[in-house]
Amino acid sequence: xxxxxxxxxxxxxxxxxxxxxxxxxxxxxxxxxxxxxxxxxxxxxxxxxxxxxxxxxxxxxxxxxxxxxxxxxxxxxxxxxxxxxxxxxxxxxxxxxxxxxxxxxxxxxxxxxxxxxxxxxxxxxxxxxxxxxxxxxxxxxxxxxxxxxxxxxxxxxxxxxxxxxxxxxxxxxxxxxxxxxxxxxxxxxxxxxxxxxxxxxxxxxxxxxxxxxxxxxxxxxxxxxxxxxxxxxxxxxxxxxxxxxxxxxxxxxxxxxxxxxxxxxxxxxxxxxxxxxxxxxxxxxxxxxxxxxxxxxxxxxxxxxxxxxxxxxxxxxxxxxxxxxxxxxxxxxxxxxxxxxxxxxxxxxxxxxxxxxxxxxxxxxxxxxxxxxxxxxxxxx
Numbered sequence: 001x002x003x004x005x006x007x008x009x010x011x012x013x014x015x016x017x018x019x020x021x022x023x024x025x026x027x028x029x030x031x032x033x034x035x036x037x038x039x040x041x042x043x044x045x046x047x048x049x050x051x052x053x054x055x056x057x058x059x060x061x062x063x064x065x066x067x068x069x070x071x072x073x074x075x076x077x078x079x080x081x082x083x084x085x086x087x088x089x090x091x092x093x094x095x096x097x098x099x100x101x102x103x104x105x106x107x108x109x110x111x112x113x114x115x116x117x118x119x120x121x122x123x124x125x126x127x128x129x130x131x132x133x134x135x136x137x138x139x140x141x142x143x144x145x146x147x148x149x150x151x152x153x154x155x156x157x158x159x160x161x162x163x164x165x166x167x168x169x170x171x172x173x174x175x176x177x178x179x180x181x182x183x184x185x186x187x188x189x190x191x192x193x194x195x196x197x198x199x200x201x202x203x204x205x206x207x208x209x210x211x212x213x214x215x216x217x218x219x220x221x222x223x224x225x226x227x228x229x230x231x232x233x234x235x236x237x238x239x240x241x242x243x244x245x246x247x248x249x250x251x252x253x254x255x256x257x258x259x260x261x262x263x264x265x266x267x268x269x270x271x272x273x274x275x276x277x278x279x280x281x282x283x284x285x286x287x288x289x290x291x292x293x294x295x296x297x298x299x300x301x302x303x304x305x306x307x308x309x310x311x312x313x314x315x316x317x318x319x320x321x322x323x324x325x326x327x328x329x330x331x332x333x334x335x336x337x338x339x340x341x342x343x344x345x346x347x348x349x350x351x352x353x354x355x356x357x358x359x360x361x362x363x364x365x366x367x368x369x370x371x372x373x374x375x376x377x378x379x380x381x
Contacts, residue, residue: 001035001381004097004113006088008041008080010048013270014213014242016120018297019156019180019193026370028052037095039088040109055372058095060087077138084108099380105143107150115381117146119155121294127217139153144168147192151380154178156295159316161297163262178375179320181247181366182300185273188358189305190280198278199357202268204239208340209283209307210274212290219289219312219330226336233346236284237264241271243259280305285343289330293317299325300364301358308350310339322363324356 005024009016029037036055040046041062048068049055049241063082089108092100096113099114100107107115124139147153147168155161161177189195191266199205208227214220220240227238257263271279280286286302292315299320302309309325311317316329326349328339343350 001098001377002035002037002096003377004037004088004092004095004100006039006100006102008039008047008083010040010045011019011042015297016104019079019118019120022181022356022366023103023370023373024049026366027373028055030367030370031374031377037092037097039091041083057062058091060091063087085110097176099377102376105125105146107146109145109149111149114151115149116154116376116380117150119153119160119164119374121228122160122323123292124165125163125167125292127292134223144169146175151175152176152376154376157316157319159319160294162229167307176372178369178372178376179364180295180297180300181364181369182297182304182361186280186301186304186361187278195282198275201275201283202239202266202279204236204237204266204282206236207239207266207283208236208285208287208289208344209279210289210304211301213242214240214244217291219291222289222330222333222336223287224255224261224265225333226253226340227264228261229262229333229337230341231261234341236344237266238287239283240265240267240277241276241278243269276301277305280307283307285310285340287336287340288312288317289336290315290317291330293320296320300361304361306354306358308343308353309357310336310343320362320364324353325359328352332375370381 007020010020011017015124032054038049038055038057040057043059046057046059050057060083062079071370085104085108089111093112100111102117104122108115124136147170155164155175155177156179158177160161161175164175166170173294176200209224212218256265280302286307288296288299288309288311290312294316296317299309299311299317303324310328311321311325312330313327313331326343330336
């Protein structure tokens with residue numbers, strides 16, 4: 001079987017990018033029976049998997065990416081849409097692809113072959129207010145068409161699966177839950193000189209860690225509101241890994257300065273992965289009170305590194321956590337504050353969360369994700 005893979009999202013730093021990179025890193029050495037044609041959007045991706053004899057890489061240039069009209073650039077969203085719906089079907093037919101797989105949220109409507117797509121998040125169904133109007137409009141119009149067209153779907157949690165079945169009436173027989181994994185490099189480390197270097201580089205002592213982009217759905221505002229209630233009784237700062245995204249609430253950032261917390265909240269943006277592993281190991285607590293997560297990769301990363309976790313009791317986080325984290329109501333800053341204080345001050349609770357988290361993280365691997373994905377490919381032969 002010849003399998004085409006649409007790798008437009010492989011260069012993203014988090015979320016879909018992490019999934020795509022890790023899946024392909026494990027799928028290609030696992031499956032040498034099938035032939036793979038990898039379609040790239042970014043020319044810098046070429047050569048990534050050239051070492052495999054059963055893999056052929058092909059750049060499919062983004063359409064009209066440099067077109068301007070009266071100083072307005074051709075919208076990137078339109079360029080991606082044409083790439084998905086026009087250029088990829090042409091290339092898939094030219095290559096004689098039997099199955100086309102997209103690790104992101106679309107399939108070509110006129111692919112001329114069998115298709116599988118990955119449904120990453122159902123937040124746009126449960127919390128549409130966190131998305132731009134045209135993103136919501138696109139989802140409402142296009143995703144139902146993709147659902148009708150695709151032969152099978154993969155999603156990353158049973159919570160997500162239920163949402164798609166209930167909201168969009170996707171047939172339960174066409175959608176398969178395949179959990180994401182956690183890379184082996186996310187683990188407890190005892191390289192004291194390296195950890196000391198990271199602490200010095202980021203000017204850290206005791207800290208609480210948050211990892212993720214900042215926008216209303218991630219509930220960063222309630223992290224700040226909770227922290228204001230307890231920061232004077234704790235020696236900890238908050239380290240924030242990740243940038244703001246569309247819709248982030250500037251009032252939350254203004255309140256940091258207004259409350260005199262600017263020296264206690266450290267924004268570092270995205271960091272190299274080795275540094276991120278060290279930060280999980282160094283942190284006294286990882287906090288992740290999103291209003292809704294379809295999976296929550298940082299949750300697994302923190303647990304695998306032996307960092308105790310506070311997370312929301314909403315969305316898929318309880319499903320993924322499996323009883324190994326301290327769950328809170330994300331809408332209640334007082335409850336979040338109390339949880340932070342308890343985890344940081346009660347040694348027995350802290351030790352229990354660390355041990356349970358390490359054990360739970362072992363249930364998730366990218367190799368398992370790749371094997372289950374391959375089995376789904378094989379079912380369409």
